Amino acid sequence: MLPGRVFLRSLVASFALGACLVSPQPTPPEEPTLLADLVTPGGPQDQSSFVRFLGEPGAVHPPVGEVRVTNLETTDLPGVAVVAEDGSFDLLVPGATGDEFRVEVVAPGGLRSEPLDVVKGASDTSFEPGPRPLADCLLVEPAFSLAFEGAGETRDFLVRNDCPDELSFLAPRLRRAAASFAIEPTTSFVLAPGAVETIAVFLGVQGAERDDVLFVETTGAVRDRRPLTLHVLP
Template sequence: MRWLAVLLVACAAGCGVNPIPEPPFERPPALAGDVVGAVCDVCDGAPLELTGAPGSVTDADVVWAMNLDGTAPPVVAPVAGDGSFALDIDGLRGNELRLQARRGALRSEPVDLIAASGALEPSPRPLAGCFEVERELALPEAAAGAASSSAVALAHFCGAPLAIDRIALRAPAPEYSLEGTAAPVVLEAGSAGELRVVYRPTGAAAREEVALIEVSSPEVFRRAVTLFVPGAP
């Protein structure tokens, strides 16, 4: 039996189950510095020039930008090795621009800025403490001829009723349809609505678009929700 005891001791020392290694932590992309704009007010059709200094973007390959006041497709610009970037986008002074840093399927929190010359200021966010809407909505993939859907809650806890005048896509996008709460509508304090988006593939590659929720009371503002299908180009 001595040989069995020796075998058990040896196995206890070297026959243990190796632990499954933890997957490496991936730091999410981030917009970490000022975005500087250059606007030519007297130039006919000149684009807005946006730049980020070294270190303004971290852990990202590209910067994605969309003019929320226009209908043009988004612009994608590479991030340099030092974390800087430069891009041109159609728009005018005062337009609201949405920017996002990306690396593969990883995305930073979208940042909304007001177009101007010099460092761009964040877009105003009235009632941010009592009416907050998710800034992105991922739609599940769907096969041709099928559909998928997902929803964003429209809940508010402000002291006064919330009047939503319009819920619509920023630009035509036949693959997306908006359902759920129909505008115009008034949400009483403590009540909730729902923005449900249905995705139906049209044959072309799925693109990103933005749904705009426009509010007229108790203050005038809007919320923007980026719609996308993960993995789509």
């Protein structure tokens, strides 16, 4: 009986050793975070045609990738700055007082932070939040961005009117229209209270540009504009 017991012990030990040798699963990449309180205009500027975006140490976590700042009032290319090892950044972007900007962190693998939408007001020490007068009842889902993996892909997003009144919208439009994105519908529309509109975005053959911003805008007495970042993953 002894040889059998030895065999069983060897078998159990082999299983235990095999379990110990299993390769650990790779840790999924961490989504970048942008801390709004640590992003400022950095004080008075000599150049009135530019707006400074100063991220203090710790503004970006983890401190990798790049920061992209898009002036939502123009068709200029986004400004780009590499994130420093301490999570800081410093960037000048063409713009003026009253312009709204979208600030995003893009990690090396293509993951993006939740954007920071701000307006350069009269203050030289802080930004104002982007105006969203219908924030409580006009919903865009997803709220911030659509990611695409390659040409031929179509992604949908929803516009929902939970306001007590009917809302009229301009035709959805692209900020630059230089990337290969197409939108449906291409005309204005109206949403009754509780109604939902589905907007489809199609990615065609990729060109040099891989990003754009799509605007959903109301008309009438209350004007609300929602930017949605469209981007192709690397």
